[in-house]
Amino acid sequence: MSDNKNGFPKFLKILLLLVLIAGIVVGYLGYQAFLGPSVTKNEPYLYVHSGDTYPDVLRQLKEKKIVGNVRFFDYAAKAMDYPASVKPGRYKLTEGLSNRRLIGNLRGGYQEAVKFRFENIRLKENFAALLGKNFEADSAAFLHILQNDKVAESYGFTESNFFSMFIPNTYEIYWNTSPDKIIARFHEEYNKFWNTERKEKAAALNLSPTEVSILASIVKGEALHKDEMPKIAGLYLNRLKRGILLQADPTVIFANNDFSIRRVLNRHLTIDNPYNTYRFKGLPPGPIMLPSIAAIDAVLHYEKHDYIYMCAKDDFSGYHNFAVTQAEHLVNARKFQRALDARNIKK
Template identity: 70%
Template structure:
């Protein structure tokens, strides 16, 4: 028998070296593509409309969003991301791999903004909130909110356009244009005004817009949600009787002075359609954004004969209600004395 030739030692060394190098390359590739990369420096990566790949990479470097920007760059080019940049707000999870992050960026898998709004007094306040929440700034949103043609497009006027916005939480993408944001909120408005709600409005001889206007007054008067149906019933009684609403919150709005704590005769003289001490019926538009609880209070008012109310002298935020002027004057004097005792003059 012939003896087997021994495997050359030098060849063994080469094979071992190749295996080590291959293992290192594989480990390195794994680290670059699939290993933990994203840091906890920021919660989101914002890619603006018309951003180039270079500007995105610059932001990633400047904000320390990944452990090694050069590794990110290698994977991005391997996955053709420089040709597929999509605007959006992308969630950054600490430890996320470059491949996962770039896959989300290429596919436009952004995280929507949870738009929450409530207790918004004026259109400019809403424009400010929208400007902070989306890519477009507040000036762009303000231009739309004050545009008569846009309001008419949705069946409103410039004055009552604010009635279209129902306070709630909405998921909308960060780079959605202002006109599309308004369009989306109009869709939510139409969903809110179900046949049942419209029927209740008609029963009160009001349109949905008028309900929101009255609800804004109810919101202005009520510090407690449980009193809203009572207040709504009172104002509906006044409307049915053809009486002036004489709502102090509308006077404050007309004077454009939200620091007023005590409405005085000098405030009542202003010639403004929002002054319900001078102008009969509802004002031209909401005096604040009406919350759902106030809208539903107008649609489901308490049934009573009250046509007067005055804040209680205990400053509890509740009101004393009355059916006659005599009763009301007694309540009013109690409250005025309480104001004087606390030296509240304006």
Template identity: 70%
Template sequence: MADYKKKNTVLKVILALIIVLGLTAAWFAYQAFMAPSIASDEDYFYVHSGEDYASVLKRIEDEGIVKNPELFGYAAKLMELPANIKPGRYKLSKDLNNRRFIGNMRGGYQDAVSFRFQNLRLKTDFAGLLGRNFEADSATFLGLLNNPQVAEDYGFNSDNFFSMFIPNTYEIYWNTQPKEIIDRFSKEYDKFWNEDRKAKAAALNLSPKEVSVLASIVKGEALHVDEMPEIAGLYLNRLQKGMLLQADPTVIFANNDFTIRRVLNRHLTIDNPYNTYRFKGLPPGPIMMPSIASIDAVLNYKKHDYIYMCAKDDFSGYHNFATNVADHQINARKFQKALDERNIKK
């Protein structure tokens, strides 16, 4: 009887130990795989192209990405992450567990960059924005944007290549190669220039590239989208009459001085093909990245007889338009007087 009780006690102890060990193992497995594990307040964790697992694990620990790096490392080995890690931009959230985090890096399930751009003046501005949003640096992107052969490959030249990039929002993976990103913009450009837009450009006796150059001038002049078709109509009138465009934004671009607030006679003398006070027709390329609104304003321009315009003296950003020099000079004197009153000399 005593032996029986002793054996029964031993069995109970063993059973208790099994339960404890089982619960411990279950708790450990839960913490390692299923419990929320992210400690960082960062929105994303980046795995660089060519980066090995040891480097990634060290950064996860050094940057405080997870609460328990040891448990993360244990789970990562069991899930074979060391041999299968993929570069990318991975979303972090406080409810994310190791299993999902590791699974994302193992499968390359990253979040795309919602890349939006507009109101860019120079290629350097665009390259900088690209470098801040994607893995490759700005110098790499600028090298592509300034490469004549790259421009030629897409059917452009160094002057008008900038018009291939249509401002919009694009979903692109962070570690996409720079050339592939340029390819994406080329495809979007081809989609944008559909048959309807091409037909409207042809009706103006302009190519899509020329429309974009004119649109960049319209954008440079217009502070308000609703005035763009009227401004576009004015410049089209000048082109059709063989007149100099005499667009102040082209002079500012030609002088490479974007601090100019008042275009003076000395600015007009520069010998530069972008100076439309000296050179007839359109400049060789866009003076800034044209917007969709400015391109469509050219294609759907407002028909009128205006060939002159001057900013309104109320500084509203709108313009006074004129069909003759006399009326234009009246408008110009009003604006020059307003500039003087505000002590805007340059």
């Protein structure tokens, strides 16, 4: 005899209710695992290193609390076969991103490129450190390339002037790109930068692109203001044409490897170093820093004048007084020296 007047057993009603509840729970969990918001605001990027395995990725997600529920991510990742498709890269994390979208990006290797910008770099060590900070490879790997004679020669440079190949600008490069490919990318940009027009202007100065860059590094070292660069470039070109020592203070500072020098003294000028333009005629063997595009173009579009002397203005504005004769220059130099003394700047 049925315990239900409508002929539908009570236990079936309970069973159907349990199935319904289970379905709702499974649906909810499935939604949370795949489609629900998962990524937190704790980290802007997920860095998957070359050689990382799925457990490495999972450990990073947990330690940095990148996703709200690691178990949900793990379930979705396995369902989407991500453990067998781990790809290195720098992946953008957006708060609220679902596991499905995140895993899709990780599986497909859809990483965000690094917008790498550099300027005002003085030494190869500084450049290597900056590269190591922005890309997967460490600074030692980059420095090894920058100081390698054979690598420099493969690009048509020497170890001394190799630094002139790197044009300060903004580059989009993937984070896990190998150092040798990153250097190759810089070479591509160098070739694009030195187009026919710039090469022709360099040739008109009887300078190679590398020599222009070396001179531009000196101009960059002298100029605090971009609008004065063409005039400074013109002065050094005048000296080169006349066979006069460049006598550029920034090269002396570089030769002494003491960038704290604020006042170049006679003792600094005695160093026997090819970068000391007070002792060695012509351009130094390489750039004293990475020249900016503005400095390179200032050399190529130099200001024509007769100046062969310059001295910083005594108002410390960063501009210079220019002179044609040594007598005029000595007057300017004494003004500046008195200003240094007044400020007790001795070295």
